[in-house]
Amino acid sequence: MQYISTRGKAPALGFEDTMLSGLARDGGLYVPETIPTLSTADIRAMHGLSYEEIAFRVMRPFVGDAFTDEVFADLITKAYAGFGHDARAPLVQLGNGHFLLELFHGPTLAFKDFAMQLIGQMFQEALSRSGKRVTIVGATSGDTGSAAIEAFRGLDAVDVFILYPHDRISEVQRRQMTTPTESNVHAMALDGDFDDCQARLKDMFNDFDFRDDVRLAGVNSINWGRVLAQVVYYFSSAVSLGAPDRKISYSVPTGNFGDIFAGYIAKRMGLPIDRLVVATNQNDILHRCLSTGGYVTDRVTPSISPSMDIQVSSNFERALFDAYDRDGNAVAQLMNELKAGGFHVSQGAMDVLRDHYDSGRVSEDETLATIRQAQDHMGELLCPHSAIGVAVAEAQRDPNVPMITLATAHPAKFPDAVEKASGLRPPLPDRMADLFTREERVTRVPNDLTQLETFIKDRIAS
Ligand SMILES: *Cc1c(COP(=O)(O)O)cnc(C)c1O
Numbered sequence: 001m002q003y004i005s006t007r008g009k010a011p012a013l014g015f016e017d018t019m020l021s022g023l024a025r026d027g028g029l030y031v032p033e034t035i036p037t038l039s040t041a042d043i044r045a046m047h048g049l050s051y052e053e054i055a056f057r058v059m060r061p062f063v064g065d066a067f068t069d070e071v072f073a074d075l076i077t078k079a080y081a082g083f084g085h086d087a088r089a090p091l092v093q094l095g096n097g098h099f100l101l102e103l104f105h106g107p108t109l110a111f112k113d114f115a116m117q118l119i120g121q122m123f124q125e126a127l128s129r130s131g132k133r134v135t136i137v138g139a140t141s142g143d144t145g146s147a148a149i150e151a152f153r154g155l156d157a158v159d160v161f162i163l164y165p166h167d168r169i170s171e172v173q174r175r176q177m178t179t180p181t182e183s184n185v186h187a188m189a190l191d192g193d194f195d196d197c198q199a200r201l202k203d204m205f206n207d208f209d210f211r212d213d214v215r216l217a218g219v220n221s222i223n224w225g226r227v228l229a230q231v232v233y234y235f236s237s238a239v240s241l242g243a244p245d246r247k248i249s250y251s252v253p254t255g256n257f258g259d260i261f262a263g264y265i266a267k268r269m270g271l272p273i274d275r276l277v278v279a280t281n282q283n284d285i286l287h288r289c290l291s292t293g294g295y296v297t298d299r300v301t302p303s304i305s306p307s308m309d310i311q312v313s314s315n316f317e318r319a320l321f322d323a324y325d326r327d328g329n330a331v332a333q334l335m336n337e338l339k340a341g342g343f344h345v346s347q348g349a350m351d352v353l354r355d356h357y358d359s360g361r362v363s364e365d366e367t368l369a370t371i372r373q374a375q376d377h378m379g380e381l382l383c384p385h386s387a388i389g390v391a392v393a394e395a396q397r398d399p400n401v402p403m404i405t406l407a408t409a410h411p412a413k414f415p416d417a418v419e420k421a422s423g424l425r426p427p428l429p430d431r432m433a434d435l436f437t438r439e440e441r442v443t444r445v446p447n448d449l450t451q452l453e454t455f456i457k458d459r460i461a462s
Helices: 015-021 040-044 051-063 069-080 112-130 143-152 171-178 194-206 208-213 224-240 258-268 285-292 316-323 328-339 347-356 364-378 384-396 415-422 449-459
Strands: 003-005 030-032 091-095 098-102 134-139 158-165 185-190 248-253 273-280 294-296 342-344 357-361 403-407 443-445
Touching (some): 015 112, 015 224, 030 224, 030 316, 051 069, 051 224, 069 112, 091 364, 098 224, 098 384, 112 143, 134 143, 143 185, 158 171, 158 194, 158 449, 194 208, 194 449, 224 248, 224 258, 258 273, 258 316, 273 384, 285 294, 285 357, 316 347, 364 384, 364 415, 384 403, 384 415, 443 449
Parallel strands (some): 098 403, 134 158, 158 185, 185 443, 248 273, 248 403, 273 357
Antiparallel strands (some): 003 030, 294 342
């Protein structure tokens, strides 16, 4: 299995190198050269299997010869062993034909754990085999960073540096990043917003001297290994509701477009997904683009769903690559126009996008109202991100097709917003009850590439 860049210029790579490198050297994102498919019989045979067994069957064709069957199955088992629910991704019914897929039972209480825990296992296996070290640098709007730190803390072959926007993440998110005591963990509070963090990270990847010098590896949502791990729960949830003999739709709280793109991959693999609904908060570049064809950046307005506070949605490039019939030059051209503020998607490409994706936008007030209603009418306490997914699902769903909304974080990760909406303050699960008394360790850093690179070089174990 080979992976190619969305900008058409970087060399094709196998799974292991794709995963270890993150961003392609031409600035593009890696996608599989061809998407493997599963037959209806293959999908039907998943009924009754454990999450781990479904994970193996879904991901195996993408991994090629990077791991043997036995090793790969073992990595999957270890990745999900620390989850606080036996089903890993349990499905609960919200109402008639509307279900909630709870993706928040991992160690940092957000869906990012599904991918990051597996990536941690795969990095460790690949690096211990080669005897090499890597430096992981990540940018986070809150949940990626904590999930990455949790997955990589204490590993010998890895230093992990996480950039988060100073004062723009929740206290639980911050403490999950600043309280681990392992010396290979470095939390960095950047003076800027999430897009600044993401932009400086891209700059580091494009500085090839620095990139090679520190052996830079990326685990942001552009990392193909992460997208792949997220494909699994579309299969496990759809199968439990009757797929492949029934169509299912999904509503996905969206920021960087990684989670919903995993749904698109599931569909291309043969899962009968009807609609994939992109649910955004007031930072709605994706909703505007899918409505009008114009992808034009605006300022980020901080919201009560901070993990979706972005304006440049990195993984959307992968969707554009397919919508433009896999023309890397066309995508590179669009990304150049984006540097100057935005671009217009061609009519042909818009038709392809609209074939797969719908979209909706939810205001702050509607988000709070949805949390309140879900608590009052369904007895379900939602985090603000999940509430956005539920609101869009309720507004747009087809009564004849079951709808699954992805619950992307545990309500206790965003207690202020949840309390404001519902009057209830959700407690942290017991296993992390002491989070607020642990000592914090973090460095405030400027939004400046050279200073950030120096900071990192000075701290990697050599
Ligand atoms: C990361 C995140 C999202 C957005 O997911 P993308 O894959 O970036 O679209 C939504 N909700 C929560 C809680 C998240 O952590």
